[in-house]
Amino acid sequence: MSDVWSWQRAADVLPFILEGFKVTLLATFVGTAIAAVLGLVVALARRSSNRWLTVPLGVAVEFVRSTPLLVQLVFAYLLLTDLSAMTIGFVVLGVHYATYMSEVYRAGIDAVPRGQWEAAKALNLPRARTWRAVVLPQAVRKTLPGLGNYAISMFKETPFLFAIGVVEMFTAAEQYGSRTFVYTEALTLVGILFLVASYPTSLLVRRLETRLA
């Protein structure tokens, strides 16, 4: 076993990986923030009665969602040469996941009972106020577990950023591996870190799910 696994190498690579872990977390937080806001905007826009808006938007959402994040990242990186790889990475992650989150919001909004809309109308609440004070607070509550699950998925997909050279923890491990020609410790540690971070978080989201249900 000792010729396969070296604790010395593990100790050597760990600082690089932990440095990368910060970028991984940053990407997840920024990406989730973009996705959560943009997803809501998309979900609201898709409820518009203007078909010139909803049809193209629907196609765009479907397109972004069913094509590879990896290819989108590289495409954006090659196209937007003025922006840093990190910026592009965060934004593409955010936009990609916004298409998923918009569906979560849509389901959450649809789940607000019709009686709530009717009561708001009977009280003559203006449209904007109805959304802000009545519908969204109820819808967002129902969407939290769904958004949380996608945030965890995004966390586990941040390694795709290696394709555009953003040094998150997988890229850090990969770079160490290509320098030393030994990947065992580096990749195993990254896997363990992903597991250690994502498993408790997903348990938390599951608890949230049962509590809000």
Added chain:
Amino acid sequence: MSDDLQILLDSLPRLGDAVLVTLQLTVGGAALAFVVAVLLGLGSRTGSLLVRGPSRVVVELLRGTSLVVQLFWLFYVLPVFGFRLESLVCGILALGLNFGAYGAEVVRGSLAAVPTGQWEAAVALDLSPVHRMRRVVFPQAWPLMIPMFTNLLIQLVKGSALATYILLHDLNYFIEQLRRGTQDTVFSYGVGLVLYFLLAYALTLLMNALEVRAKHRVGAGPSLRQVLSVVPGRRPVRAGAA
């Protein structure tokens, strides 16, 4: 632009090969994922802790460690232990195991959603546990699984683009080659993304047809033949409430 098209036309044979590699990854990965999903999904629901425990651990391990890490681990680290896999096998294995674990959760949840009365009726008829699952419970859980399997399948196709980085000449690789040939990023990536989109769309249609058939078989919804023959005026009129 016409130059671009010419280059694209010239490279059609290579495009065919590339799509074939992506399809091999997709079909192989999906087939393996399905087997893994059913095994781990059933395993997660058995009464025996000796089966359930390991099933749960494997599912959480595969779900929690990221597809990218798994793929490169199989590619770079497994040889250290004496297993050198072909790139294609590596890709299929990583996709199959990772999405299989997600699929196991789908199987588990869908089996749990079959009403307990169905289990009880099967028990009352003295059907063997295997017979019970195969003839009564699974056929009813199957239509519930398909829409979620469809989502996983599309994600699997998207994940297959990683294959380029373990030296496979898949669709993603072809896009990059096309870009080098045409020097036109928008054209090559535009074409590439549309091809991925069409692939995902075709798979979705296929899965939807599968869903209609599965639902019809358990007595819910029209048959596939009825859905495909669009006869105007045959749709049920939605009744309004007074």
Added chain:
Amino acid sequence: MAPPAIELRGVVKRFGANTVLDGLDFSVAKGDRVTLIGPSGSGKTTILRLLMTLEESDAGLILVDGDPYTHEMKGRRRVALSERRRSLVRKRVGMVFQQFNLFPNMTVLENIVEAPVHVLGISKEQAVHRAKELLDQVGLGDKADARCTQLSGGQQQRVAIARALAMDPEILLLDEVTSALDPELVADVLGVLREVAETTDITMLIVTHEMQFARDVSNRVLMFDHGRIVEEADPETMFSAPREERTQEFLKAVLAG
């Protein structure tokens, strides 16, 4: 003579192939308490929902205090009014729903002050003051800060009544307000409504299966069947000596059950 509080002229409402109201005419004078009775599906609730603009009529006009509400005639054409113009009239109309429809994300007090503050532009302090008065009136003075979901159905419905009254409506629509309640909670809600009827001059349009309540509160009862008024009378006559056979059958069935 003052125009009626509510007037329906030839109102038609269809749901798909099903015509629920077929050219309905009737009017309600200011301060009247009118109860609509009849079998389910006869169109009673639809009338209330049309008056709240929750449904869109297919033909005819609805007037409130003589003002066009949802549509108006331009020459011989019936044109829909803008949402802005509808809301001017709608401010005078309040509604209490069968399912209460309180906002679960707000406290009891927040439910009541929401519309006065954001629709009528009343100051927060004033609205809170008035809301507390109303809560006392419906017997829930101690529940101002409770979550609606913590209240019983009867309590929720009394909050809903207070919420509707906080808008000082000229017209109050009551849509089967006790149908979703457990029998022992019905009396409190009806008691509150009796008091409102005695102490205000709000015009009320009531759909209910509580015949005793209809008898006590209303001064006119309309019997509906298949979207038409079958019989119209004061409550005494309607419940003691109905003329129409259809009404007799209906009342017999309801009072037996």
